[in-house]
Amino acid sequence: MDKKKKEEKTFWQELPEYIIIMVVTALVCNFVICFNKIPSGSMEPTIHVGARTVSWRLPYLIGDPAPDHSDIVVFHSPDENKLLIKRVIGLPGDEITFMDGAVYVNGEKRTQDYEVWTDAPQETYHVPEGCMFVMGDNRSNSHDSRYMDTTYIPIENIHAKFLFAIQLPR
Secondary structure, eight states: OOOOOOOOOOHHHHHHHHHHHHHHHHHIIIIIEEEEEOOSSTTTTTSOTTOEEEEEOHHHHHSOOOOOTTOEEEEEOSSSSSEEEEEEEEOTTOEEEEETTEEEETTEEEOOTTOBOSOOOOOEEEOOTTEEEEEOSBGGGOOSTTTSSSOSEEGGGEEEEEEEEEOOOO
């Protein structure tokens, strides 16, 4: 039996395959996941300066998911034209209180291993419907809901949910 030789394709014959691969890759990178580089230490020790983050974007494009307390989210800042990454502390209807260097959500003290904190303002916030209150894990070095012009971030501003970070060598 004669075996037919496999015909080698030319570049022009393979071009449609390459275009499909590039289009699918672009769609995945724009609509399913997103990649960001962390420019500041506001999320340390959880996410270090210079780390590359991978976040899940798809649910926020095709649905209307609500974040949970302690989720780390990437969101569009209402004050600046850029994406920020912070931890969700308060959800609609929550009362956030800072007292004696601790965070209280609806009267319950929240102390987490990831928090870095040197002092806390004595304040109380009431999160309105459709909004969230966010903070960086490095509470003493984070420009977050406590200091933003727009204290409460609209949940619709969420761009993606953080999945993991990759720390590349400097």
